[in-house]
Amino acid sequence: MSTVYLKPLYHRGKAQIAIQYGYDQDFINHLKQLSIVKYSTTHRCFYCEFNTHNKTSLFEHLRLKKLYVDYSALIQKRSRKVVKKKSNKVAKQVLTTEMSLVYQQYLSYLRGKRLSYNTIKVYGGFVFNFLNYLDQKPLATVTNKDVRLFIENEIKNKHYAISSHRQLVSALKHLGDCFVEINFSEIETFRPKKSKHLPTVLSSEEIINILVHTKNLKHRTILTFLYASGLRIGELLSLTLSDIDINRKQVFISNGKGRKDRYVSLADYFLPLLRDYVVTYKPQHYFIEGPKNSKYSASSIRKFLARSCEAAGITKRVTPHTLRHSYATHMLENGVALRYIQELLGHSKPETTMIYTHVAQKNLMQVESPLDSLVKKITKNAKQEQNFLLSGNNDGI
Numbered sequence: 001m002s003t004v005y006l007k008p009l010y011h012r013g014k015a016q017i018a019i020q021y022g023y024d025q026d027f028i029n030h031l032k033q034l035s036i037v038k039y040s041t042t043h044r045c046f047y048c049e050f051n052t053h054n055k056t057s058l059f060e061h062l063r064l065k066k067l068y069v070d071y072s073a074l075i076q077k078r079s080r081k082v083v084k085k086k087s088n089k090v091a092k093q094v095l096t097t098e099m100s101l102v103y104q105q106y107l108s109y110l111r112g113k114r115l116s117y118n119t120i121k122v123y124g125g126f127v128f129n130f131l132n133y134l135d136q137k138p139l140a141t142v143t144n145k146d147v148r149l150f151i152e153n154e155i156k157n158k159h160y161a162i163s164s165h166r167q168l169v170s171a172l173k174h175l176g177d178c179f180v181e182i183n184f185s186e187i188e189t190f191r192p193k194k195s196k197h198l199p200t201v202l203s204s205e206e207i208i209n210i211l212v213h214t215k216n217l218k219h220r221t222i223l224t225f226l227y228a229s230g231l232r233i234g235e236l237l238s239l240t241l242s243d244i245d246i247n248r249k250q251v252f253i254s255n256g257k258g259r260k261d262r263y264v265s266l267a268d269y270f271l272p273l274l275r276d277y278v279v280t281y282k283p284q285h286y287f288i289e290g291p292k293n294s295k296y297s298a299s300s301i302r303k304f305l306a307r308s309c310e311a312a313g314i315t316k317r318v319t320p321h322t323l324r325h326s327y328a329t330h331m332l333e334n335g336v337a338l339r340y341i342q343e344l345l346g347h348s349k350p351e352t353t354m355i356y357t358h359v360a361q362k363n364l365m366q367v368e369s370p371l372d373s374l375v376k377k378i379t380k381n382a383k384q385e386q387n388f389l390l391s392g393n394n395d396g397i
Contacts, residue, residue: 002021002022002067002068003067003068003069003070004019004020004021004027004062004067004068004069004070005019005020005021005070005073006018006019006020006055006058006059006069006070006071006073006074007020007073007074008050008073008074008100008101008104009040009043009045009047009050009101009105010098010101010102010105010139010179011040011042011043011047013138013139013140013181014049014050014098015049015050015097015098015101016047016048016049016050016101017047017048017049017050017054017055017058017074018043018045018046018047019031019037019045019046019047019048019058020045021067027065027067028046030061030064030065031046031061031062033061034048034057034058034061036048036049036054036057036058037058050074050097050101055071055074059071095128095131095132096135096136098136099131099132099134099135099136102131102139102179103124103127103128103131105178105179106124106127106174106175106178106179107120107124109174109177109178110123110124110174113174114259118234122167122171123167123170123171123174124171126167126168126171126172127171127172127174127175129154130150130171130172130175133150133153134146139179139181139182140181140182142182142183143183144183144184144185144186144187147172147184147186147187147190148186148190151165151168151169151172151190154168161195162192162193162194162195163194163195165191165192166191166192166194169187169188169190169191170191172184172187173187173188198355198358199322199325199329199355199356200316200317200318200322200325201322201325201326201329202314202316202318202322202323202326204330206312206314206316207227207323207326209312209313209314210223210305210308210309210312210314210318211223211224211308212312213308213311213312214304214308216304217273217276217277217280217281218277218281218288219304219308220273221273221274221276221277221288222236222288222296222301223305223308223323224270224273225270225274226320226323226324226327227323227324227326227327228266228267228269228270228327229251229264229265229266229267229270229327230264230324230327230328230331230344230345231251231253231264231324232256232257232321232324233298233301233320233321234257234298235253235256236287236288237286237288237295237296237298238254238255238286238295239251239253239286239287239288240285240286240287241283241284241285241286241287243287244266244274244287246266246271246274246275249265249266249268249271250263250264250265250266251263251264251265251266253346256346257346260346260348262343262344262346264344265344298320301320302319302320305318305319305320306318324345325356328341328345328353328356329356331344332356332357338350338353338354338356338357341353341356
């Protein structure tokens with residue numbers, strides 16, 4: 001028995017039922033007997049308006065053709081998101097049926113663009129709030145003013161950082177690309193300029209101090225690895241045992257940020273710690289494993305890093321990414337060429353790596369002051385230079 005699929009669809013500003021079946025002229029002729037059915041060239045499928053009467057009529061009509069009707073997609077629960085009110089009571093936000101369809105199509109659109117899981121999660125959260133804000137307002141009537149007021153409301157109530165503000169605008173821009181009936185012509189004017197804050201960097205002494213105060217072997221291995229190889233936290237958590245080549249002292253980073261593969265080096269002094277960790281914890285698949293051989297949690301790393309920093313007496317705001325910043329800065333201070341650092345970090349653009357030139361201290365501290373150059377010029381020999389003191393009474397100057 002052939003199967004026909006009924007799926008939710010948002011089209012022409014309304015919730016619709018999409019009818020999906022392989023090309024069959026007999027099926028098409030049978031379907032056209034229903035006056036409620038129309039064809040969408042945009043979505044390349046037959047559809048009808050989403051309501052109980054149409055759903056029942058469509059089901060009964062298709063069953064006359066002895067087709068199996070899969071309508072499971074039509075009875076999915078509405079999209080929900082839990083938010084905390086100031087009273088600490090949990091409230092559930094529920095989208096209307098039509099907005100729920102919009103939301104699901106938006107998520108499918110993002111998946112079709114092959115965005116990462118985390119990006120889809122973040123963008124989806126922003127758009128969920130926007131659709132909830134619109135309530136039952138048709139997308140075709142949404143204006144730039146609606147978008148501006150929503151963004152202003154979100155920034156005011158949730159105190160978003162500049163980076164989150166920019167992500168919010170990107171999420172809404174994708175919504176406008178997904179649904180052409182939305183007028184988001186001014187969306188880019190709502191995007192703030194990117195912040196140019198210098199990254200927080202730890203000194204070599206602070207790095208050692210953190211590691212010394214990290215007593216747990218697994219925790220110390222994680223923090224050492226992040227610093228020694230300049231890894232992003234997501235890259236470390238995705239590492240499998242097969243990605244690590246101890247003999248060649250290198251690690252393969254698969255599908256990193258920007259879908260880039262690269263190799264990073266293993267530090268010689270990290271190898272004994274790595275071997276101790278593997279022998280003690282016996283990981284099966286992921287290099288760092290959580291319960292039941294699952295991926296380890298990023299939040300767990302942030303928590304024990306905070307404890308180690310507190311024990312080490314470090315008051316800077318330190319995150320796992322701070323270790324990566326420190327790795328790059330220390331490499332630059334040790335004379336490694338910027339181009340090599342760019343490759344090791346997996347940066348697509350050299351401009352991204354250039355930021356570390358602003359925080360590297362060693363070369364900056366070696367830049368000679370023009371005063372020192374001047375004094376060296378006017379002094380005749382080493383003895384004169386030694387006797388020349390700005391704090392003294394030199395009649396010649």
